[in-house]
Amino acid sequence: MNMHVNTIEAFLEALVKELEVPDHRYEQAEKSYSSLGEWLHRPESTVRRYDPQVYCQGSFRLGTAIRPHTEAEEYDVDSVVELRLLTKRDKTQQELKVMLGIEITAYHDARAMVKPVREGNRCWILDYADGAQFHMDVVPAVPNTEQQRILLEARMLDTRWASTAISITDRRVPNYRILSEDWPRSNPKGYSNWFASRQAMVFERRKRAILETMRRESVRASVEDLPDFKVKTPLQSAIMILKRHRDNMFARNLDLRPISIIITTLAAHSYENQDTISGALFAILDRMDQFIVYDGRKHIITNPTDPFENFADKWEKEPQKAEAFFDWLRQARADFQAAAQAGTFQQMADALNPRMGYALSRRAVDRLTGGSRLLRAATGASAGGAGTVSAPSFANADRRPTKPQGYA
Template sequence: MEDLLQRICSTLQITRTQYDAIETSYGSVSKWLSGDEDLLKDVDVVIYPQGSLRIGTTVKPLSKQEYDLDLVCELKLDWSKTDAMEVFDAIKKRMLQNETYAQMLEVKKRCVRLNYAGNYHLDILPACPTNLVSDDCCIKVPDRSVEGWKDSNPKGYAEWFDKVANDYIPLQQYELFEKRAEIQPLPDVEAVELKPPLKRAVQLIKRYRDVYFENNPEFAPISIVLTTLAAQTYNKQGSVAETIQGVLDGISVLLSKAQQQNKRLKVANPMNPLEDLSERWDNDAMAYKHFVKFVYDFQREWNQIIDLRGIQYVSTALIGMFKGHLPVEEELRKQANFMRVLRENNKLGVTSSGILTTSMLSNTIPVKGHNFYGSV
């Protein structure tokens, strides 16, 4: 099961070509913004990535979706003495001064978006530090819907998530992952084999979200809400399967408590409680209703998969859960072949507790060759 999930996660990774293109876009946009000697004259500018690319949970989009990439353009100004819309307009005006970017530009509620030929879009979020002398990373961002400032902390959030994700009890004795001959992760991007369980679990949760809401994307919960809830309910599980189950159980408990209080579940930024990441639900009760149903449906379907016995049945169920343009079947065939090679070379065993393992310990019984796996 764990090896299957790792293989599925590997198909969700962005490719080297995609990452190189993204890195080039980040560099070019950052250089253009920081090189402004007119609108941003005498203003220190700090530019950094935020979101899924920063924390390593980016997921390959379905057919008509694009990668959503985020960049923060933080201006070292006193926000309390600065008009939010002037900051927003300054960033927008700077991007319009570039003929290429002007043709790609789209104005959103809190950001300026650049659309890159249907492959991905880059959201530029203007911001000012909440406190010019503090290092808590909290920022204020312009919001066009209220024509004022909103609280955030993307940098602190990423550090918090990384800390939670890297604090787990690793699988050691019963690992059953196919080892790669060579791992060459992209700069600042973890290869899937190196990702901690929480990050891989978040990738799969987001993929299920995309499949579940494929025909109703307007109701899909945003990624940061799912990511935050996953990290808040994570309990140091060492496997992806246990992580997903624990997260779904934990969110269900939170939903039940909120329902008992006759309230909707509030998801705040752990590093800036003033930022309500789920504020959309205040004005969209239907989206919240769909979110609740999504969690319970996911939990029920996942529990059914956990109860399955036989790799062919598990494989079929996972293909159904993570369908779309995800080449799951090819990865499952690779896994079946990998297991066959292990058996033929007497490297696959089962422990006294019934767990498959490649670690031939004293209490391990070799698995004899058979055609149990069949065709997947």
């Protein structure tokens, strides 16, 4: 069978438009953590002398955040407060978290925020007003560059991402209340830099294209004037689509839902600078299980910026999570293959409705057809342009993956 390539691309683009976080949400998130940073640097701040740096992490930083299903749900904005002049020799994890918690509570009170500050295992949680529709998780951290580089050099491993390594707090670990060099590790800046490296060529090309369009429309702008969140690559778009597919497939069993960092990491490894969403999506679905190592006992999905961290570490004790991932991958392959083989936008929506959601698929079709029944029923060639390619054909997801190639 053939896939009407222009049509499936148009349909996936419409899906992404419906999933995209509005620009004002990104601006709102940036203002929120910038405001907290200013508060922590005010003259009366009890942590100012430690040079606190507040920055975003997670899907908002990577540009892969998706809209909540409904207006009643909230955006989860993840941030870090890194106290750059503090070390693990100065404070326990608990002392650091309590110290920062006092400042966050003071910030909450000074801004007259109604909902109380909440404590998570690793973070403090600021709940904004209902109209804002988001909450911010604030993770306390200290630099971990020196220790991380020593660990990596001892094993003759890549140290290129060590300069941004941090240690974070977690009240579940045994040494939470005692002075120790052994803290949970993280590296959100390093990970986002690695992720950016996987799409750098396409990202820069798209950014230049946007700027050129703006100039043709007599809008003066430079590279520095265009925020990264205004540029969407096929890799980011494909991840957004896969995350929503995952969310709906596991809506009734959230504990088994494959975590976003696994989907994002495997997708980034699989991406080969495709210029279209459909090209990126089908390459990712075809290749992503190749980047999982199975050593005969456990599955390994290595953090590309910290080879000591296995994103699939819970799969060993909870094998049902491994089963769930491969079940999801098989289902995603089947669903998007069926959509690719469909001849009309409506048939594509019908193929994806069970996992992408009826309302989302309908809005995507309406975006393309303006609600016209005639266009909904039009063939792919007439609705989306001529030209066909072979429809993707995926093998069943391999439950015993081999060692991956091409780790960056």
